[in-house]
Amino acid sequence: MTDIWRSFVAQRIAWTCNWPIMYHNATVWQERNDHSLVKDFEDEVPGYVNNEKICALLEDLELLSGPANLPENLVRCYRALVEAGFIGKEEMVLVEAWASEF
Numbered sequence: 001m002t003d004i005w006r007s008f009v010a011q012r013i014a015w016t017c018n019w020p021i022m023y024h025n026a027t028v029w030q031e032r033n034d035h036s037l038v039k040d041f042e043d044e045v046p047g048y049v050n051n052e053k054i055c056a057l058l059e060d061l062e063l064l065s066g067p068a069n070l071p072e073n074l075v076r077c078y079r080a081l082v083e084a085g086f087i088g089k090e091e092m093v094l095v096e097a098w099a100s101e102f
Contacts, residue, residue: 001047005054005087009077012058016065016073046086054086071099 014021057080063073078095081087 001044002087004047004051005081008051008055008058009074009081012061012077013063013070013073016063016069017067018065050086053084054081057081057084057086071102075099 011021058077061076061080063069063076075092075095078087078092082089082092
């Protein structure tokens with residue numbers, strides 16, 4: 001679910017810049033390692049249960065407009081997700097490191 005939740009954050013930040021988002025079919029082929037569909041489903045249950053809550057949380061955030069505020073907005077989004085318990089606090093170390101290099 002992390003890739004999906006990251007896309008929710010990216011979309012929310014893009015809205016502050018008035019950037020459109022377009023979706024289309026894949027343009028690459030991904031060779032996947034062996035994995036268990038049942039385990040994948042179990043890992044994704046939190047997404048099915050919480051996606052709507054996560055989207056509402058992100059939508060309600062007060063973000064700053066414009067590309068110059070991308071790092072701060074990213075930190076705000078992830079901080080809110082951590083505080084709400086959707087992702088672990090260890091994620092903030094990576095987010096803050098990335099934002100400081102922007």
